[in-house]
Amino acid sequence: MGELFECVLFTASLAKYADPVTDLLDRCGVFRARLFRESCVFHQGCYVKDLSRLGRDLRKTLILDNSPASYIFHPENAVPVQSWFDDMADTELLNLIPIFEELSGAEDVYTSLGQLRAP
Numbered sequence: 001m002g003e004l005f006e007c008v009l010f011t012a013s014l015a016k017y018a019d020p021v022t023d024l025l026d027r028c029g030v031f032r033a034r035l036f037r038e039s040c041v042f043h044q045g046c047y048v049k050d051l052s053r054l055g056r057d058l059r060k061t062l063i064l065d066n067s068p069a070s071y072i073f074h075p076e077n078a079v080p081v082q083s084w085f086d087d088m089a090d091t092e093l094l095n096l097i098p099i100f101e102e103l104s105g106a107e108d109v110y111t112s113l114g115q116l117r118a119p
Helices: 015-025 097-104 109-117
Strands: 007-010 031-035 041-043 046-048 063-065 078-080
């Protein structure tokens, strides 16, 4: 996905925990930036990832997250996923590759995501 998108890790976790895990998972350096809890907004008891703080065009910004509370400021930019615990047979992220390939060429993710969500 790093070839199609500017990938940024945005987590509500503390850097001292998330950084070492990310170092293990991101051996190819796909994440161009890492944002941790201090970059979140504490809102109604939850850490929210305010995408407007990224300084990017939100019409071309996606957030992939397992927690709807984390993206309540920008639900129209969200690609929700299930929480992962220990299922080594899980393929949810791999199954999203065709969707992300399509979204990478979109002029406006709102329209494209809206079409994907339509019944």
